[in-house]
Amino acid sequence: MIYRRKVFSKKYLAVFLISFFVLNAIGGQEKAGSISDSKVKVGKKKRKRKIKLPTVDLSHWKVTIPEGKGKGGAISVRPPEILDYANNEVLKPFMYNDSVSGALVFHAYPTNATTANTKYSRTELREQMEPGNDNVNWTFAQEGYLKAKMAMGDVSRAENGKYHKVIIAQIHGRLTNEQRESIGQKDNNAPPILKIYWQNGKIRVKTKVLKYAGVDQKGILYKEAWTDDKGKNFEQEVGFRKFTIEVKVTDGKMVVSLNKNEFFVYDNASIKRWGVFENYFKVGNYFQTRDKGAYASVKLFELDVEH
Known part of the structure; x- marks a missing residue:
């Protein structure tokens, strides 16, 4: 009996020790696994996106939106009200931050x-050299420079499958009060000497040219004296990526560039005679369709103007 008891005790002790070490090993693995899992879970937590707000200086710009009382009645918001656009309930559907x-x-x-x-x-x-005042503008002789970093956002397609086109920047002409009165025009509107389009992923440039080179100084003031040139595309396709447009005008010359890589230079007879007009820059979304259900969004990241 004494012998058997000793044998049983040794077996029991051996089993106990083996069980103890096995259980501890398993427990250690479980603990290690739980720590690893927690690290994974922490790693999978979504990082908070940093809020980015645009830094575009709007103190010399007014905005016009497709809201108002019918044709000719679109609403415009000028400085200083435009500076608080993010809290303007009228502007919110049309002009807002992408944070x-x-x-x-x-x-x-x-x-x-x-x-x-x-x-x-x-x-x-619409550029306003004097905030809130449309009557102060510039001529080519006074020179002008615009730089805009932009991107196309969402845009609808036409029935032919191509994206609807958008004018994203312009140089618009303007008559002085004396010029307006001399030709009997009811407003100060003159043709746009420059229109820059986003068209199916490409940047397209169009300018005005005289229909008749020998038109006199009064005749040149009429819109009917001018027509669009054939236009041309930059080779690079920008698609929905960021791109930078630069426009530089001097007396009798205009240069338009895309991403500092491609350049169109205009120094023809029509440009040289354009100096008779005042001008202002325009930037944004001038949507070129009336198709039902169509829409477009244009993103502006940087905007600089110099005179």
Whole structure:
């Protein structure tokens, strides 16, 4: 009996020790596994995105939106009210911040609220050299420079499958009060000497040319004296990526560039005679369709103007 008891005790002790070490090993693995899992879980936690707000200086710009009382009645918001655009309930559907990309977004779709002399809608900035005043502008002799970093946001397609086109920047002409009176025109509107389009992923440039080179100094003031050139595309396709447009005008010359890589130079007879007009820059979303259900959003990241 004594012998058997000793044998049993040794077996029991051996089993106990083996069980103890096995259980501890398993427990250690479970603990290690739980720590590893927690690290994985922590690693999988979504990082908070940093809020990016646009830094575009709007103190010398007014905005026109496709909201208002019909044709010619589109609403415009000038400085200083435009500076608080993020809290302006009228502007919010058309001009707002994209806090992910850090862009100022201009949204537009066809409405009955258009500006004079056009059937298309726009959410577009208009330069004001003197804040709040449309009557102070510049000539080519005074020179002008614009740099805009932009990107196309969402845009609808036409029935042919191509994206709807948008004018994203312009140099618009303007008559002085004396010029307006001399030709009996009811407003100060003159043709746009420059229109820059986003068209199916490409940047397209169009300018005005004289229909008749020998027109006199009074005749040149009429809109009918001018027509669009054939236009041309930059080779690079920008698609929905960021791109930078630069426009530099001097007396009798205009240079338009894309991403500092491609350049169009205009120094023809028509440009040289354009000096008779005043001008102002425009940037944003001038939507070029009346198709039902169409829409477009243009992103603006940087905007600089010099004179």
